[in-house]
Amino acid sequence: MSDKKIPNPKTYKFDTLSLHAGYQPHKNAGSRQVPIYQTTSYLFDDVDHAAALFNLERGGHIYSRISNPTVGVLEERVASLEGGTAALATSSGMSAIFLTVMTLCEAGDHLVVSSQLYGGTVNLFRLTLPKFGIKCTFVKPRDTEGFKKAIQKNTKGIFGELVGNPGNEIMNMPEIAKIAHDAGIPLMIDATYQTPYLCKPFEHGADIVVHSLTKWMAGHGSSMAGILVEGGNFDWMQNDKFPTMTKPYEGYHGLSFAEEFGPTAFTMKARAEGMRDFGPCLSPQNAWNVLQGIETLSVRMKKHCSNADEMVKYLSNHESVAWVSHPNVPDHPDHELAKKLLPNGRGSMIAFGIKGGKDAGVAFINNVKLASHLANVGDTRTLVIHPASGTHSQMDEATLKFAGLSHDMIRLSVGIEDIDDIKNDFEIGFRAARKPRLVSNQ
Amino acid sequence: MKFEVNGNEVFASTGGRPFDKNKPLIIFVHGSGLTHMTWVLQTRYFAFHGYSVLAVDMPGHGLSSGKSLKSIEDMADWINDVIDAVGYKEASLVGHSQGCLVTVECTSRYPDKIKTLSLMGGAGAIPMNPELLELAENNDPKAVDLMMDWAHGPAGHFGGHPVPGLYHINTGGMLAKSRTIKETLGVDFRACDNYKNGFEAAKKIKIPTLSILATDDKMCPVKEGKKLADLIDGSKVDIIDNCGHMMLLEEADRVLKVLKKFITTNYPPLNT
Numbered sequence A: 001m002s003d004k005k006i007p008n009p010k011t012y013k014f015d016t017l018s019l020h021a022g023y024q025p026h027k028n029a030g031s032r033q034v035p036i037y038q039t040t041s042y043l044f045d046d047v048d049h050a051a052a053l054f055n056l057e058r059g060g061h062i063y064s065r066i067s068n069p070t071v072g073v074l075e076e077r078v079a080s081l082e083g084g085t086a087a088l089a090t091s092s093g094m095s096a097i098f099l100t101v102m103t104l105c106e107a108g109d110h111l112v113v114s115s116q117l118y119g120g121t122v123n124l125f126r127l128t129l130p131k132f133g134i135k136c137t138f139v140k141p142r143d144t145e146g147f148k149k150a151i152q153k154n155t156k157g158i159f160g161e162l163v164g165n166p167g168n169e170i171m172n173m174p175e176i177a178k179i180a181h182d183a184g185i186p187l188m189i190d191a192t193y194q195t196p197y198l199c200k201p202f203e204h205g206a207d208i209v210v211h212s213l214t215k216w217m218a219g220h221g222s223s224m225a226g227i228l229v230e231g232g233n234f235d236w237m238q239n240d241k242f243p244t245m246t247k248p249y250e251g252y253h254g255l256s257f258a259e260e261f262g263p264t265a266f267t268m269k270a271r272a273e274g275m276r277d278f279g280p281c282l283s284p285q286n287a288w289n290v291l292q293g294i295e296t297l298s299v300r301m302k303k304h305c306s307n308a309d310e311m312v313k314y315l316s317n318h319e320s321v322a323w324v325s326h327p328n329v330p331d332h333p334d335h336e337l338a339k340k341l342l343p344n345g346r347g348s349m350i351a352f353g354i355k356g357g358k359d360a361g362v363a364f365i366n367n368v369k370l371a372s373h374l375a376n377v378g379d380t381r382t383l384v385i386h387p388a389s390g391t392h393s394q395m396d397e398a399t400l401k402f403a404g405l406s407h408d409m410i411r412l413s414v415g416i417e418d419i420d421d422i423k424n425d426f427e428i429g430f431r432a433a434r435k436p437r438l439v440s441n442q
Numbered sequence B: 001m002k003f004e005v006n007g008n009e010v011f012a013s014t015g016g017r018p019f020d021k022n023k024p025l026i027i028f029v030h031g032s033g034l035t036h037m038t039w040v041l042q043t044r045y046f047a048f049h050g051y052s053v054l055a056v057d058m059p060g061h062g063l064s065s066g067k068s069l070k071s072i073e074d075m076a077d078w079i080n081d082v083i084d085a086v087g088y089k090e091a092s093l094v095g096h097s098q099g100c101l102v103t104v105e106c107t108s109r110y111p112d113k114i115k116t117l118s119l120m121g122g123a124g125a126i127p128m129n130p131e132l133l134e135l136a137e138n139n140d141p142k143a144v145d146l147m148m149d150w151a152h153g154p155a156g157h158f159g160g161h162p163v164p165g166l167y168h169i170n171t172g173g174m175l176a177k178s179r180t181i182k183e184t185l186g187v188d189f190r191a192c193d194n195y196k197n198g199f200e201a202a203k204k205i206k207i208p209t210l211s212i213l214a215t216d217d218k219m220c221p222v223k224e225g226k227k228l229a230d231l232i233d234g235s236k237v238d239i240i241d242n243c244g245h246m247m248l249l250e251e252a253d254r255v256l257k258v259l260k261k262f263i264t265t266n267y268p269p270l271n272t
């Protein structure tokens, strides 16, 4: 068949979706911008309408803990960008992860989890979930076979960050997805560091994607938000591992989410049960702030990545730098896999070792002026932190090593400032970092 | 629920309520390559309001076993078999797209059994774009992408799903990809393309009939839908602005409102 004859679908593409998806102005008084529906609740037409909404007979809004029109635009927009069927936005990235796990698991269940995760997520899986009777086995992200070996009879899913933090080790997502699917369980990916601009995990076999929207998606360091997105391809009815998805649910007149909602069943359950009972809803104002950020996602991510590439080169050749970790560094162990999974750019998180160890790290952080010293990533502004003296200062050498950290490590989230200004600022930091050594050498 | 028709297991959603043989029966028939899930924003309402509902998965589709039926005529007979299999003497039919061809043919074949007919995005014939047909028969996922493009109007393309958080095009696409494309969409498209009896069948229909059409429907344009409706005595037509072929989801509330009035008037519910 000649390809010429076949028309291409004219569905909107990424950059258009990031501006328009999920919203129709003519249904909102012609308002070109998405309105902020600052309300807790929504009028019912009559008692029949009220009952219909509560019984999930009709779509619509009841109460802003469950859903809100502004938040709904954000949910559809992210679902469209990820290539997912449905999404549920939450008050933070952590609550999105928690809700995902609580929608999937019951007491007595088990998860296989990558060991290189954001610290808050590690604590959730290591310390908090066991309190709910959910146990986890941690596997190093590059140990693909290890994920397979760790699967038990009661394992309900695999969870990981595509590019681990802070070591930048990459999970072989297509292989690990296959392992999960062979075991009849879903793969859940935290794609906060990539955003759908760099990687759409559903295209590589993931089943659920979560984001801390707080980071690059919102992009401006202004608002907390999270989201879970459903790929729609996972068959919950293939085995008897997911009774809360497949069996009649008492909370909704014996509804079976998988039967009734198929490719959107997970999101429907997360909302109907999780939002109702846990309630980590996103405020409409914050949803709007995130939407503003997403409008320029492509533009920003391009600049984040090109600045990061420049910084990798600059740091790799710098006399004060002992090592640089970023998937773009040619001898990074996952350099090739990164090119395959992240063709549009490898992200703007860099870790590097500063010569002179902990003292040099402290001096660097205390002297940079443009780079902001704080506990966040994915701001439009350049951010730095020295874990050994700040977030992880209680840890000894061995514990630091276990967490993938070292005394000399500086974590850098590259912003979109002029690259020369970032480098000039770093020169000030490096000069200060060299000073203590010069003094002690005399 | 699951039951048997001609030795094959069939799945039908009962709209979230137990199937109750005392209530009048409405059968919902989905479009090419799709499943019972396209009806979720109509079926649950009727199930909660005095009807027994069966949103069937056609053989070989969704959760039903067996092979896809190869002709619209076979599908029409199969709907009749479904009515028999669940122990009913009569039913109301609701069809979408290909489901309209099926329900029109079924009504003309079994005039005493079918009490009302509701058609959504219907036409007397659905000749297929040859390239689209070829793609589907070759199991090419591009067939689904093209169908999702053409089947959705502005609501589908921009979004604004009646159910918060759902994204139309990807949800529809996932439904159409849930089984092997050539065995569902490929067979269905060929059956639609082959079916020539729609206008003749329509002339025989004497029961209350409703057609819901949409101005932005590229698969079954309003003009085609009207041509069919004109052949059915006293049939009602409702046209939705700014909406595509997937009106049952894109404008679910409007469709439900019109459907509700039509069915409850012509085929009253059991008031419990």
Ligand SMILES: Cc1ncc(COP(=O)(O)O)c(C=O)c1O
Pocket: A092, A093, A094, A095, A118, A120, A121, A161, A165, A190, A192, A193, A211, A212, A213, A214, A224, A225, A226, A376, A377
């Ligand atoms: C990869 C990753 N996932 C999840 C989170 C948690 O998100 P939030 O801070 O929005 O709760 C973070 C926060 O730093 C993160 O970096």
